[in-house]
């Protein structure tokens with residue numbers, strides 16, 4: 001498992017003719033997620049798909065054991081082949097199932113739920129309360145609806161310890177690192193833009209906020225031709241959002 005051979009670049013990972021002996025190199029998004037995983041952890045990677053993260057965590061001796069799950073049996077076949085090829089069956093357990101249904105309470109200390117919508121991540125956390133309550137660290141990467149996911153975390157006794165932005169293929173990703181424990185939401189804008197991204201002065205934050213402002217302004221332009229009460233309400237909401245985002249931009253530009 002420890003031999004490193006010559007590598008050829010292929011998409012988001014490195015492969016060579018002897019893939020079994022080649023260490024996994026992750027994309028920047030997955031590497032950012034992996035960097036949040038605590039040393040010696042026992043991890044559940046829910047919706048693991050290709051299985052790159054479990055293999056990386058074991059090969060780099062970050063985790064003692066990883067349970068990789070997926071709702072898709074096709075994904076599961078791919079992971080099984082990959083884990084077999086790597087000879088990591090003793091360290092990576094592959095399970096077919098929906099969310100945390102296939103994890104027992106206290107079986108893992110850290111969960112990664114990445115590459116799905118924020119509403120699905122929220123549902124996965126809330127459907128199996130006994131399992132969720134037994135987990136210490138949560139590494140969550142919503143592709144959309146990060147605001148709704150943060151709202152769930154603030155309302156349900158989670159503390160956001162840290163956050164990071166990643167930009168890959170011209171798309172922004174928000175990676176949230178949380179634990180259990182009540183945390184006060186000091187300002188509603190922190191649902192839209194994570195408070196830690198601001199206090200950390202995340203190097204992508206300015207770009208990210210400008211991107212959000214542009215999207216909101218585009219929707220506003222479309223709403224200007226509509227005359228329903230819902231469109232008027234939405235227009236006001238978006239104007240408020242733009243004002244709040246511009247205030248954050250002003251704050252970080254003053255640093």
Ligand SMILES: C[S@@+](CC[C@H](N)C(=O)[O-])C[C@H]1O[C@@H](n2cnc3c(N)ncnc32)[C@H](O)[C@@H]1O
Pocket residue numbers: 030046047048049050069070071072075097098099100113114115116120124
């Ligand atoms: C876009 S992939 C993300 C893969 C990987 N986590 C990543 O971030 O690169 C989303 C995966 O989540 C799986 N998935 C969707 N809903 C799920 C659920 N309720 N429980 C487990 N897996 C789920 C899909 O089958 C798919 O393989």
